Amino acid sequence: MCTTARFRLPISTASEDCAEALAEQVRDAAARRTPLSIVGGGTKAFLGRRTHGEPLDVSRHRGLIAYEPSELVISARAGTRLREIEGLIAGHGQMLAFEPPRFGEASTIGGTLAAGLSGARRPFAGAVRDCVLGVTILDGQGRRLRFGGTVFKNVAGFDVFRLMAGAMGRLGVLLDVSLRLAPAPKAVRTLAFDEPWPAAQSRLNRLMMTPLPLTGAAHRDGRLFLRLEGGEAGVAEASSELGGEGLASSTWDELREFKGEVLGAPRLWRLSLPRRAVLDLPGRWLINWAGAERWLVSDAPTETIRAAARDAGGHASLFRGARDGEAVFEPLDDELMALHRRLAGALDPAGILNPGRIYEDL
Amino acid sequence: MLDRFDDRLDPTFAAPDRTRLIARLKGVLPADGLLTTPEAMSVYESDGLAAYRGQPGLVALPRTAGEVRRCLAVCHEMEVPVVARGAGTGLSGGALPFPGCVLLSLSRMNQILAIDPAERLARVQPGVFNLAISQAAKPHGLFYAPDPSSQVACSIGGNVAENAGGVHCLKYGLTVHNIARLEVMTIAGERVVIGGETLDAPGFDLLALMTGSEGLLGVITEITVRLLPLPTHTRALLAAFPHVRGGGEAVAAIIAAGIIPAGLEMMDHLAIIAADTYAKAGYPTDAQAILLAELDGAEADVAAGLEAIARLCRAAGASAVRVAADEAERLRFWAGRKGAFPAMGRMAPDYYCIDGTIPRARLADVLEAISALSAEHGLPVANVFHAGDGNLHPLILYDAHAEGEMQRAETLGGAILELCVAVGGTITGEHGVGREKINQMCAQFTPDEIAAFAAIKAAFDPKGLLNPGKAIPTLARCAEFGAMHVHHGQVPFADLDRL
Numbered sequence: 048m049c050t051t052a053r054f055r056l057p058i059s060t061a062s063e064d065c066a067e068a069l070a071e072q073v074r075d076a077a078a079r080r081t082p083l084s085i086v087g088g089g090t091k092a093f094l095g096r097r098t099h100g101e102p103l104d105v106s107r108h109r110g111l112i113a114y115e116p117s118e119l120v121i122s123a124r125a126g127t128r129l130r131e132i133e134g135l136i137a138g139h140g141q142m143l144a145f146e147p148p149r150f151g152e153a154s155t156i157g158g159t160l161a162a163g164l165s166g167a168r169r170p171f172a173g174a175v176r177d178c179v180l181g182v183t184i185l186d187g188q189g190r191r192l193r194f195g196g197t198v199f200k201n202v203a204g205f206d207v208f209r210l211m212a213g214a215m216g217r218l219g220v221l222l223d224v225s226l227r228l229a230p231a232p233k234a235v236r237t238l239a240f241d242e243p244w245p246a247a248q249s250r251l252n253r254l255m256m257t258p259l260p261l262t263g264a265a266h267r268d269g270r271l272f273l274r275l276e277g278g279e280a281g282v283a284e285a286s287s288e289l290g291g292e293g294l295a296s297s298t299w300d301e302l303r304e305f306k307g308e309v310l311g312a313p314r315l316w317r318l319s320l321p322r323r324a325v326l327d328l329p330g331r332w333l334i335n336w337a338g339a340e341r342w343l344v345s346d347a348p349t350e351t352i353r354a355a356a357r358d359a360g361g362h363a364s365l366f367r368g369a370r371d372g373e374a375v376f377e378p379l380d381d382e383l384m385a386l387h388r389r390l391a392g393a394l395d396p397a398g399i400l401n402p403g404r405i406y407e408d409l
Numbered sequence: 410m411l412d413r414f415d416d417r418l419d420p421t422f423a424a425p426d427r428t429r430l431i432a433r434l435k436g437v438l439p440a441d442g443l444l445t446t447p448e449a450m451s452v453y454e455s456d457g458l459a460a461y462r463g464q465p466g467l468v469a470l471p472r473t474a475g476e477v478r479r480c481l482a483v484c485h486e487m488e489v490p491v492v493a494r495g496a497g498t499g500l501s502g503g504a505l506p507f508p509g510c511v512l513l514s515l516s517r518m519n520q521i522l523a524i525d526p527a528e529r530l531a532r533v534q535p536g537v538f539n540l541a542i543s544q545a546a547k548p549h550g551l552f553y554a555p556d557p558s559s560q561v562a563c564s565i566g567g568n569v570a571e572n573a574g575g576v577h578c579l580k581y582g583l584t585v586h587n588i589a590r591l592e593v594m595t596i597a598g599e600r601v602v603i604g605g606e607t608l609d610a611p612g613f614d615l616l617a618l619m620t621g622s623e624g625l626l627g628v629i630t631e632i633t634v635r636l637l638p639l640p641t642h643t644r645a646l647l648a649a650f651p652h653v654r655g656g657g658e659a660v661a662a663i664i665a666a667g668i669i670p671a672g673l674e675m676m677d678h679l680a681i682i683a684a685d686t687y688a689k690a691g692y693p694t695d696a697q698a699i700l701l702a703e704l705d706g707a708e709a710d711v712a713a714g715l716e717a718i719a720r721l722c723r724a725a726g727a728s729a730v731r732v733a734a735d736e737a738e739r740l741r742f743w744a745g746r747k748g749a750f751p752a753m754g755r756m757a758p759d760y761y762c763i764d765g766t767i768p769r770a771r772l773a774d775v776l777e778a779i780s781a782l783s784a785e786h787g788l789p790v791a792n793v794f795h796a797g798d799g800n801l802h803p804l805i806l807y808d809a810h811a812e813g814e815m816q817r818a819e820t821l822g823g824a825i826l827e828l829c830v831a832v833g834g835t836i837t838g839e840h841g842v843g844r845e846k847i848n849q850m851c852a853q854f855t856p857d858e859i860a861a862f863a864a865i866k867a868a869f870d871p872k873g874l875l876n877p878g879k880a881i882p883t884l885a886r887c888a889e890f891g892a893m894h895v896h897h898g899q900v901p902f903a904d905l906d907r908l
Contacts, residue, residue, distance in 0.1 A: 117665035118768050140667055169608060176614050177586050190857045198766040200583065200800045200838035202572045202621045203846070203853055204862055204881070209585070209617035218613070230667030252527050256550060258638040260707065278714070281707030319607045321528055339608045361607045377611040382599050386869065387612055393864035405612065 062110025074189035085216040088153030125157025144172040144229035163213020176212035184219030187395025216401040232276035238291035247271035264337035309333040314368030320361035412461035418886040420877040437479035444468035456504040465506035474630035482598030495567030501843025535566025551636035554581035572621030574839035579797035585620040592631035624876040640705035648722035649696035655726035656698035657772035673797030687752030690745025757806035765829030766838035800838035851887035
C-alpha cells in the first residue's frame with residue numbers, strides 16, 4: 048500500500064510514498080532468496096544484461112520531497128519523472144549539470160541515477176555521481192538506509208550515495224535522491240567546423256588546455272560541434288576567437304535523446320577512452336566528450352572492439368543490442384571482481400537485487 | 410578524552426610477537442625504513458589534531474608501492490592493526506596511532522611521476538604536497554583545483570583519504586571530483602587499480618567509495634589527478650556587514666542569482682580582528698562580518714559578476730564593498746583568510762577547529778545558536794567558514810593548561826556538530842570523522858546505517874586491521890553514546906526546525 052504525500056509546489060503527477068510496501072516486498076524476496084528486477088519507467092530496460100527476477104516496481108514511489116532554489120538542491124522520490132524535475136527547475140533558471148540522456152517520457156530520476164549515464168556536459172561539469180548529494184535506499188534485507196544528505200560538502204561515512212550512481216540497482220533499491228543543481232547559463236552558442244575526426248581531435252586536444260567556457264564537444268559526419276556557455280561577454284569573446292559556423296543548438300538535444308543513425312542503432316557500442324586515443328576499427332562513429340566517449344556501430348567481432356579499447360587505455364560496453372547471455376560491460380580482473388562481489392554481499396547478502404544485470408557472476 | 414581507546418567501545422587486537430614482527434618488517438623494508446624506539450617514533454604520536462596523542466608499536470617508512478604491499482601482507486598475516494599517515498596535517502585525528510599499531514608513513518613516496526598536459530592528468534605518489542602539483546602543472550597553464558588551507562604542507566594521499574575540500578570547491582568541487590585513478594593496496598597485500606585515464610570505469614564507482622574512506626579500506630600508493638586550465642582573470646571583492654545575519658543573507662542572494670563564485674568565504678568579528686592583526690589584510694575591524702568573494706573566468710564576465718555581487722551585498726545591508734584594486738590587494742584579502750587559523754593561535758593558547766556543514770539558508774540561525782552555546786560553555790568561538798557551501802569552521806578558543814577547559818572545548822564542539830545535524834547538515838564537511846567525531850557519527854546515522862558501513866569496511870578488510878577505531882563507530886559505542894545524549898526522551902535542539 049502506498050500513501051498519498053503532499054508537497055507545497057504544484058506538480059503534475061500524484062505524490063505517493065510506497066517505501067513501506069517496497070520494503071516488505073524486498074524482505075519477502077530476501078526470505079525466499081528470490082531475485083528481484085528493479086523497474087522504474089522501464090525506458091532503460093535495454094541497458095545491461097537481461098535479468099529474470101520478480102519485478103519490483105518503483106515507479107509509483109514518486110513526488111517531490113524538497114526544493115529550495117537558493118540551496119541548489121532538489122530531493123525527490125525515485126519514481127519521480129526526470130522530465131518533471133527538469134521542467135520544474137528550469138522554471139527557476141536551474142538545471143542538472145550532468146545533462147542526463149533522455150530515453151522517453153517515463154524515465155525516472157531513480158533510473159537516471161542507477162544507470163549512471165551523463166551527457167555532453169560531462170567532461171566540463173561532472174557526471175551523475177558528482178551531482179548526487181544523498182540517497183535513501185532499501186538494502187537487500189529491506190532496511191531503509193540514508194547516506195549523504197542535502198549539502199555539498201559532506202565527508203561523514205563512506206560515500207555510499209555516490210556508489211549508487213551506475214550501480215544499476217545491484218547495491219540497493221533507490222527510494223529517494225538529493226541532487227545538486229546548477230544555475231542555467233545566461234548565454235549559449237554552438238559552433239560547427241567542417242573537418243574530419245583526426246583534424247578535429249588535434250583541435251580539441253589544443254582547446255582542452257586553454258581556459259574556454261566549453262561545455263560540449265562532439266563530432267559526427269565530418270563535423271565538429273562545440274558548445275560555449277556562460278556569461279554573454281565571455282561566450283561572445285570565446286566564439287569570435289574560435290571561429291567556425293554559428294548554429295542553432297539542436298545538436299545537443301539529438302545527443303541527449305539518442306537520435307540519429309549511430310545513437311539510434313539497434314546494436315551500439317560505447318567506448319570510454321583517453322581523449323587522445325587513436326583507434327582503427329571499422330564502422331560508423333559518433334564522438335562525444337571531446338573524444339573521451341565514442342559511439343560505434345560496427346560489424347567487427349566483439350573481442351576486436353574490446354581489445355582495441357583496452358589497448359588504448361579505455362573500455363568498451365555493448366550499450367544496446369546485447370543478445371541474451373552476451374556480456375555487456377568490460378570484464379573486471381579477478382581482484383576487482385572479488386571486491387565487487389564482497390561489496391554487493393555487504394549490502395545485499397541474499398544476492399536478490401538485480402543480480403546479473405551488470406555481470407553474469409555479480 | 411577520545412585519544413584513549415576503550416576496550417569495550419573500540420576494536421581490540423591481541424598483542425603481536427614484537428620481535429618477530431620487527432624481523433618480518435625489516436625483511437621487507439629498506440635499512441632505514443623501520444623505527445622502533447619511542448624517541449624516534451615520538452613525532453608520529455599525533456597529527457594536526459595535536460590534543461590527541463597515541464603510541465604506535467612501530468613506524469614503517471616505505472619508499473615504494475611494493476614495500477607498502479609487503480608491509481601490509483605481513484601485518485595482515487600477523488593480525489597487527491595498521492594506520493596509514495600522509496603529511497600528518499589532518500584535523501580530525503585520522504592518523505592518530507592506534508595503540509601498538511604499525512604506523513605506515515607514506516611521506517617518502519613523494520615523487521610527481523608524470524604530467525600529461527594533453528589529457529590534463531598528473532600521476533603522483535601519495536606523499537606529494539598538494540601545492541606542488543599545481544606548481545608542476547603551472548608551466549603547462551594548468552592547475553589542480555582542490556586547495557585546502559594547509560596546501561603547502563598536506564599530501565595528496567591524505568587529501569584523497571579525507572576527500573579534502575578548500576576555498577575553491579564551491580566552483581571546482583572536492584577531491585572526489587578531481588581525481589581519475591588510484592592504485593590501492595588492500596590489507597591482504599593485493600594491488601587493485603581503481604578508475605583510469607578515462608571519465609568512467611566499468612563496475613561500481615570504487616573511486617568514489619575510496620575517496621574519503623579515511624584509510625579504512627586500503628592504502629593508496631599512487632594517484633592520478635585531473636588538472637584544469639588556469640583561468641585568465643581572477644578578481645576578489647570584500648564586503649563588510651554590521652551584523653552576521655546580513656552576511657548570511659547576501660550569501661543566499663548571490664547563489665540564488667545564479668552566480669557560483671570560485672570562492673565565497675565569511676569571517677565573524679573575532680576572526681576578523683585576529684586575522685587582520687596577524688596578516689595585515691586591511692580588513693574593516695569594526696565589521697561584525699566580512700564576506701570575501703572571488704570570481705574567475707573571462708574578463709568581462711568577472712567584472713559583471715562582481716558588480717552583481719556588490720549590488721546584492723549592499724541590498725543585504727553591507728556597510729562597505731571593496732573590489733581588490735590589483736593582484737597584490739587580492740592576495741592580501743586571501744592572506745587574512747588563509748592565515749585565520751594560525752592567527753587564532755595568538756588569541757588564545759589553544760584553539761579547536763570544528764567542521765560542520767549546514768544548508769546555506771540556516772547560516773544566520775546557526776551562527777546565533779553557536780554564539781549562545783559559546784556563552785553557555787564559557788568559551789569564546791570565532792567563525793571562519795566556506796559560506797558558499799555552508800561549511801562552517803567555528804574555532805573554539807581555550808587553554809589546555811586551565812583545569813577542565815579542554816574537556817569543555819570538546820563538549821562544546823560536540824554540541825555544535827549536533828546542531829549542524831539537527832538543521833539538516835553534517836558533522837564534517839571536509840576534515841573527516843577520524844577519531845574526533847566518532848561519537849557524533851552515532852547522532853548522524855542510525856544503527857542500521859552504521860552496520861552497513863561496517864559491512865562495507867569488512868568487504869575490503871575482514872579482520873578490521875586498517876585504521877581501527879576511526880571514522881565508523883562500533884555499535885557498542887553508539888549504544889553508549891546514544892544513552893548519554895538522549896535524556897528523558899529529549900533529543901538535542903528540540904526547538905529547531907528539522908529538515
